[in-house]
Amino acid sequence: MLKRLWSKKGETDSQATLPIQPDNIPEHIAIIMDGNGRWAKHKGLPRIAGHHTGMKTVKRITIAANDLGVKFLTLYAFSTENWKRPKDEVEFLMKLPQQFLELEIEELMENNVQVRMMGDKDQLPPHTRKAVEDAMSRTANNTGLVLNFALNYGGRLELIKAVQAVAEQVQNGQLQVDHINEDLFSTYMQSKEMPDPDLLIRTSGEIRLSNFMLWQLAYSEFYFTDVYWPEFSEAHFMAAIQEYQRRARRFGGV
Template identity: 50%
Template sequence: MSVLNTINKDNLPKHLAIIMDGNGRWAKQQGLLRTIGHENGTKSVRITIENCAKLGIENLTLYAFSTENWNRPKLEVETLMKLLIKSLQKELITLQNNNIRLNAIGNLDMMPKSAQKELLEVMEKTKNNTQMTLTLALSYGSREEIVSAVKKIADKVKNNIISIDSIDDSIINKHLYTQNLPDVDLLIRTSGEHRISNFLLWQIAYAELFFSEVMWPDFREEHLYEALISYQKRERRFGKTSEQIK
């Protein structure tokens, strides 16, 4: 029996999020430029997207570029932006063939105009696809997202659009970048690092966490399946006891 056949298709995460980490270190280990690592990481992106769609996962969010990444060397940032544009152009066929809708979250105004243009074009061309929603977190930082939401809510309170007493989880959700996405069920981080790095802090409140030792350019379907099998073996209690769940 293959590993794929051991996955319960009725117990998949509705929202899978991945911190794609290790591109630079993968390249360094092989005596290559960091940018080569990012280029090799695009293959892992395609494989992961296709396998998630094939399995029936409804929402996949990839941490592609953080607000902190703007502080990296200028050449690396420029290369990443060019690689993003190239990947969007190249992977449009993959998205269409797999009936995948592209979405994006983050402070997109900070992106180069050329990247914004390409991103919006692919989002427009795939907007009616229904198999899966692929969300790219670009120029994204969870603290920045939460601060932005708080400012929007405060402005509405100030202008008597909503009352302070009406503020609850649902109100906050409606003002986040992820307002149209469910909470994350499973978060995967590659490269052996055990931290969240300012990614979807509100949305992962009850997510299961899986840390893989594999560097992102080497991440393949068997590593995805390993994470999903681990997820399916866990008891998700959401604050309740085992007896209540059963």
């Protein structure tokens, strides 16, 4: 089973010879962009250099996803736990959305990409929040790929807030307990306007969810690779989709 989930460095060349099935492209792909710091360490560079290079990977994969016809791309950019990192690293990470969006907004507009965000915006520095809100406003009418940044996001916090909202409506008599089901509860998720991810990709060799989209990933296909995020190429992305296309998705059925 592990072999079906895991891609080692060097496997991409053999996988890339397999054709992509255009009628079986994941509608929603979620990515845990991991390994920026370790990539930088291996290069003898400061951790922030890895984050800066990783930003370039975001552009490459966004364009690749858009070209393939992926409808939603959710990128785990900063978790609620990442505030525990060194102060200078956190400050740098909070500048990256502003840098990326300012540099790439014109190309995002040209490619009809719509920017969204899920996570707690209230804790973000004003410059980060403004950059994201401006990009969301400017691209709101675009109808192509939805580029969704999970920024200051935590799956458990999302679930707790959803439960609180449901409980409040029950307490106020706005909702009956026996009306609560999966479909209803999903409308309280921050991803309510998107389908659940078909495919989750995590780079850098780690095999865990790290508090990411815990509700939404219940039946997603998982793909783990040793490749660090700054090195994750279009070919690696294609290899993940090719592996996805080899899977039989039964959603608990036969």
